[in-house]
Amino acid sequence: MGTILFFQESEWYLINLIKKLWYYGLNFLRKYMWAEDLMDKFMRIYRYQKFDYSFSTTESLLYAMGGDDFTSMLNMTIDEVMQKSGFTKKFIDDMVVPAMRFNYGQGVDVNGFVGAISYAWTDSGLWAVAGGNKLVCSGLLHAAKAQLIQGTVTSVQEKVHSTKPGNTVKLYEISYVTDKGPGLDLYDIVVIATPLNKNLGNIEFVGFDPPIEALYGPYQQMVVTFVHGRINTSYFGCSKPCHFPLSDVLTTYNPKLFIHSISAVSPANPVPESDTSKASGLRVWKIFSPEVLTDEQLHQLFESYDAVKVRNWLAYPRYSPPEKIPPIELHRSIYYVDGIEWAASAIEMCVIAAKNVALLSHHQWYGKNDHIDQQDLAERLKSEL
Numbered sequence: 171m172g173t174i175l176f177f178q179e180s181e182w183y184l185i186n187l188i189k190k191l192w193y194y195g196l197n198f199l200r201k202y203m204w205a206e207d208l209m210d211k212f213m214r215i216y217r218y219q220k221f222d223y224s225f226s227t228t229e230s231l232l233y234a235m236g237g238d239d240f241t242s243m244l245n246m247t248i249d250e251v252m253q254k255s256g257f258t259k260k261f262i263d264d265m266v267v268p269a270m271r272f273n274y275g276q277g278v279d280v281n282g283f284v285g286a287i288s289y290a291w292t293d294s295g296l297w298a299v300a301g302g303n304k305l306v307c308s309g310l311l312h313a314a315k316a317q318l319i320q321g322t323v324t325s326v327q328e329k330v331h332s333t334k335p336g337n338t339v340k341l342y343e344i345s346y347v348t349d350k351g352p353g354l355d356l357y358d359i360v361v362i363a364t365p366l367n368k369n370l371g372n373i374e375f376v377g378f379d380p381p382i383e384a385l386y387g388p389y390q391q392m393v394v395t396f397v398h399g400r401i402n403t404s405y406f407g408c409s410k411p412c413h414f415p416l417s418d419v420l421t422t423y424n425p426k427l428f429i430h431s432i433s434a435v436s437p438a439n440p441v442p443e444s445d446t447s448k449a450s451g452l453r454v455w456k457i458f459s460p461e462v463l464t465d466e467q468l469h470q471l472f473e474s475y476d477a478v479k480v481r482n483w484l485a486y487p488r489y490s491p492p493e494k495i496p497p498i499e500l501h502r503s504i505y506y507v508d509g510i511e512w513a514a515s516a517i518e519m520c521v522i523a524a525k526n527v528a529l530l531s532h533h534q535w536y537g538k539n540d541h542i543d544q545q546d547l548a549e550r551l552k553s554e555l
């Protein structure tokens with residue numbers, strides 16, 4: 171790719187089916203069965219959590235979901251996993267590489283687990299929250315009746331406090347900064363729910379042995395550029411007049427390419443396109459790229475544009491199997507949610523990890539060890555309603 175679109179989806183189901191069979195034989199059927207098996211195992215976690223079971227490591231959580239099939243994928247690339255499952259190299263290069271570039275800005279050398287779950291979910295349809303994802307957070311805070319201190323945590327330190335004469339208790343002192351200035355509070359349990367890296371989180375763990383900072387791994391930069399403009403279809407191999415509506419273009423590996431993907435953005439509640447907007451061809455486009463796009467590159471992608479917004483992220487772990495997954499328990503009663511992103515970075519994974527930490531911390535606090543790291547849950551819960 172770079173100048174040609176080598177596989178274009180049609181709006182017609184039958185035409186798509188014939189094209190897929192023609193180019194890729196039975197690979198898509200294989201993918202369907204492979205993804206079904208993966209999802210069946212993945213969905214087990216919701217049943218375990220419904221019955222309040224928790225796990226003290228990400229590896230034991232994955233093992234409870236899918237046994238060795240899941241944990242072994244952390245030590246292989248998605249390329250190796252899919253080749254072992256019988257997919258052809260052409261299918262992997264044409265279909266899986268673009269999905270990995272789109273999802274993680276990386277290639278098929280990412281670990282097999284993140285590759286598999288992100289690729290298996292490519293057909294399942296995406297949901298959007300009208301008003302923005304931030305409403306999920308404010309809704310949850312409201313429902314939990316949580317007391318929120320709106321600020322930035324700067325450090326965590328263990329402190330020994332005397333209660334009665336002769337009695338001591340270990341607590342964590344959290345230092346933070348709010349609009350009103352610095353503050354500190356003492357807590358029994360601390361949950362870190364942001365990725366930790368030297369450029370992310372920026373929380374100092376004071377006086378811990380071994381040092382918690384040693385767990386940090388590198389994150390992958392991803393630049394997101396939103397452009398309101400008219401796309402240059404001929405750059406994408408569709409000469410003018412271009413007779414099909416370009417809405418998502420994914421890319422295969424090509425060192426000369428400066429974008430990972432470009433997609434038209436639609437509002438959560440679609441508004442009917444007016445005749446004027448149809449005629450003008452103006453839309454909002456979202457581009458993923460490894461570096462900030464230059465004016466020259468934007469002019470290659472667009473015939474014209476009138477607004478550009480750029481956001482640079484340290485977005486996801488830079489995967490490199492065999493993967494070393496950070497612990498969930500960073501120290502006694504300090505829990506880390508986002509370590510699961512080293513198995514697979516996705517909102518759903520972090521939600522599962524957050525619920526796991528809530529259950530685990532509760533069970534450890536109350537000594538309910540029969541709900542931690544239990545074996546054969548899939549079998550044991552079969553008979554439960």
Ligand SMILES: Cc1cc2nc3c(=O)[nH]c(=O)nc-3n(C[C@H](O)[C@H](O)[C@H](O)COP(=O)(O)OP(=O)(O)OC[C@H]3O[C@@H](n4cnc5c(N)ncnc54)[C@H](O)[C@@H]3O)c2cc1C
Nearest residue numbers: 321322323363364371372373483485508515516517518520
């Ligand atoms: C560009 C991009 C696209 C993505 N696309 C998808 C997608 O399509 N689907 C998907 O499932 N996932 C996607 N992800 C991944 C997804 O966003 C993450 O997995 C998810 O946001 C992790 O949720 P979290 O709440 O654990 O952490 P975050 O969403 O990172 O939230 C952490 C919060 O902690 C705050 N914080 C950080 N440091 C401190 C501090 N010291 N004190 C106080 N607060 C602090 C941050 O400001 C932030 O609000 C994408 C990520 C990026 C960057």
